[in-house]
Amino acid sequence: MTFPVSDSPVRIAVAGASGRMGRMLIEAVSQADGCVLAGALDLPTSPAIGSDATAWLGRSSGATITADLDRGLEHADVLIDFTRPEGTMAHLAVCRACGVRMVIGTTGFSDEQKATIREASAEIGIMMAPNMSVGVNVVLKLLDMAARALSQGYDIEVIEAHHRHKVDAPSGTALAMGEVVAAALGRDLKECAVYGREGVTGERDPSTIGFATVRGGDIVGDHTVLFAGTGERIEITHKSSSRVTYAQGSVRASRFLMTQGPGLYSMNDVLGLA
Template identity: 65%
Template sequence: MNPLRIAIAGASGRMGRMLIEAVLNDSEVVLAAAFDRAGAPFVGRDAGELVGSACGVMVTDDVRAAIAAADCVIDFTRPEGTLVHLGIARELGKAMVIGTTGFSAAEKETIVAAAKEIPVVFAPNMAVGVNAVFKLLQVAARILDEGYDVEVIEAHHRFKVDAPSGTALRMGEVVARELGRNLDECAIYGREGVTGERKPETIGFSTIRGGDVVGDHTVLFAGIGERIEITHKSGSRMPYALGSVRAARFLAGRKSGLFDMQDVLGLR
């Protein structure tokens, strides 16, 4: 059986480099292409140089050719770029793993529509540990469904452009669903001034941005006389990359469908 051919979007970026390293170190997949926007610093150079060892695959700005060379595209870029890449993958019949966050509701619908024709894993966080936390939150919310206030606290590096993080929002969604609430109606994003007493049905979000924090997430269940905290801290971006490659392998042989990491890990 031939190894799965993977193309990496945004190859010059922090996440792109991690993805290249993860693919090059996985015996079940091969790096078929690495691409970036025109004018990106590594276009025209060996993708392996980004992780310290030449591999013979050049970083290109020819997006169509890069996607055509692969079986699956892994994308952690920006919503506008990801949707362009998705359109090409859909046209060419290629699978796609999307770790990009910050999509609008309408943009998410574009992903849903594409998944009717190609297989897509779309998840706010690809790390296996984070997805274990999602499962733990389901259990905690069922148990702590009365008398506990829920707060989601997240911290990321200064360069992150969206807030709250996609992972924090998914954590809120998981808890809200288990509690029979609609997150759009009960979420509180930050507080200031005289806010009055906390309404028990709300789910609060607090966002921290600074330095080089890779990603910290905590869901706090605060009751009278006790607090339960479920926390995940990322020491590097490699867990996201490893999970993404695992997701790409999951899509191999599938014709279409929209999946997330809970599907990939068999946690449904």
């Protein structure tokens, strides 16, 4: 069921407000038509607590960065969360209780945490994706097509690179790519993924999907899926040069949630690719 779009602006709160991604999200929300920054959350230890969320931009938003979840979400329709699993789960509990929708870009959830998110989506609208980039989600559709066409005679490897500060590996986007490929091939990624090779590994099992991880410098995010056959290689690559694509996708997802009822949605739903 689709709900009508209100004439009122979408009131968006941002978690991790003083971090790199948090600031990018705040700037995107502040510049987006039909959206207003309604709250900003951060850890109690953040030096930004008590300051205006857009002070670093040289202007005032009226939204004060706070560690008090109830206060930070009091006026919000949607919370955008790109923090860490434990933080997102704490935010989820409050959003569920307050009826605040969520856009979740956090990665690294356990199966139990994912189950809790699915359970909460019966009560609030949740859009969860490992990557909010429109380009990445188009690539996921291309990978589904490629995997089906290249199902025989091709070895598949996923190579990803990110900045030195990223704490989980492989990236959520790399795993999503692997899951799309595995599903297209009728496989379970948990059973066919190989996350590291060292020493005498023996000949490559053609039914596996390999992952390679690079961490260094300020790489925003590079992902390549390699289909290596005899006599040819097909590479499908996406490279991010700025986090702004993630922020813009998150704002788009926030608007989408305001037209939907409770449920767990993906960027395919947001982009009409489902």
